[in-house]
């Protein structure tokens with residue numbers, strides 16, 4: 001379960017890259033390709049095995065100027081989705 | 094933008110060779126296999142990977158046959174990484190020892206998909222026609238995970254082994270795989286030749302579906318379970334290759350560029366090779382890709398169907414194999430009016446328990 005203190009890292013074989021041709025950020029994964037939108041990339045690029053979910057939410061609030069009541073659920077939802085697909089894993093403290 | 098407008102390919106399937114130490118009777122390779130002397134060279138493949146990446150492809154599936162039957166597999170993977178492609182290495186696991194795997198890991202192969210033919214040695218070795226294969230595969234799977242490479246097991250199911258589906262999922266979990274594809278045989282190539290000894294009965298299919306659904310609940314996110322049903326039992330066809338010439342292309346060992354790995358059976362089309370034309374010319378301009386691209390080619394009932402941009406009319410190779418016309422609605426579709434073409438096979442599957450080495454034609458050159 002994702003809590004504000006959870007720290008995630010990418011699962012083996014999952015990598016973020018920029019695709020020049022489509023001018024898009026892509027998550028490359030085993031037999032999977034996810035094209036990220038702007039906010040998606042802002043979150044995905046902060047999943048680094050160090051930042052907590054709470055810290056990522058703060059960073060996105062600063063980036064967008066929106067309150068965390070609005071940003072928080074979006075970030076958590078996006079992260080839960082990646083975790084549910086096995087693309088990221090919680091770092092055990 | 095016309096309806097047949099083509100986007101760049103997302104991924105390519107590189108069939109590096111048809112050579113393989115196994116002889117699976119459902120192999121999707123064509124029944125006329127290409128020998129070593131016809132294969133593209135190292136330099137030709139490297140050029141193909143560069144061209145594909147320049148066009149916009151992001152991933153390459155290194156496949157075969159057994160890709161490791163090529164002594165230059167490491168060079169080919171290096172070339173793909175240099176081109177910027179993400180590699181899915183699809184292997185039987187029989188020709189990659191620890192030293193070779195070390196080299197592949199160092200090159201940056203992020204993902205290995207290992208085929209499994211059964212959950213125990215008796216089944217696995219009998220289906221692949223190779224004594225000792227099961228033990229080698231187990232060791233290989235552990236070696237992949239130990240190197241931090243993502244592991245997928247590809248369990249191909251048919252009448253003889255589908256009762257082992259649950260055990261194969263347990264095996265995937267025990268080996269540390271991140272994914273398992275529980276995939277019923279697709280009926281192309283050798284699979285079509287052996288269909289009447291492979292197709293599961295409705296009851297068998299329902300059992301597997303139940304097992305997969307339960308296993309998904311039990312394993313949560315730790316083991317991703319992809320499930321592919323035999324579309325003979327479906328009411329609407331699969332979106333074969335996500336549509337002809339829309340997302341993917343396949344390159345055969347001799348360099349033919351195909352909309353899917355079975356497309357060579359559509360013999361009224363001429364498939365260009367990378368020795369004659371650039372990948373881009375073939376993808377965008379060749380009649381082979383444009384004939385069934387988009388929706389213009391579709392007959393009724395597809396033409397006026399809401400699902401035409403969902404399943405793209407199903408599979409051209411299946412329409413040809415079962416109805417005799419690659420431009421027909423896939424006979425799997427209940428609206429095609431051609432489902433009786435499948436019924437004989439389904440009836441036989443229901444009444445005939447026959448399966449196994451005695452009645453299969455094993456793959457051979």
Ligand code: SF4
Nearest residue numbers: 113115116117120158
């Ligand atoms: S299906 Fe079997 S015989 Fe065919 S390429 Fe794969 S492992 Fe080899």
Ligand code: SF4
Nearest residue numbers: 395398400401406426
């Ligand atoms: S009629 Fe054609 S488009 Fe509609 S579901 Fe059947 S195969 Fe798909």
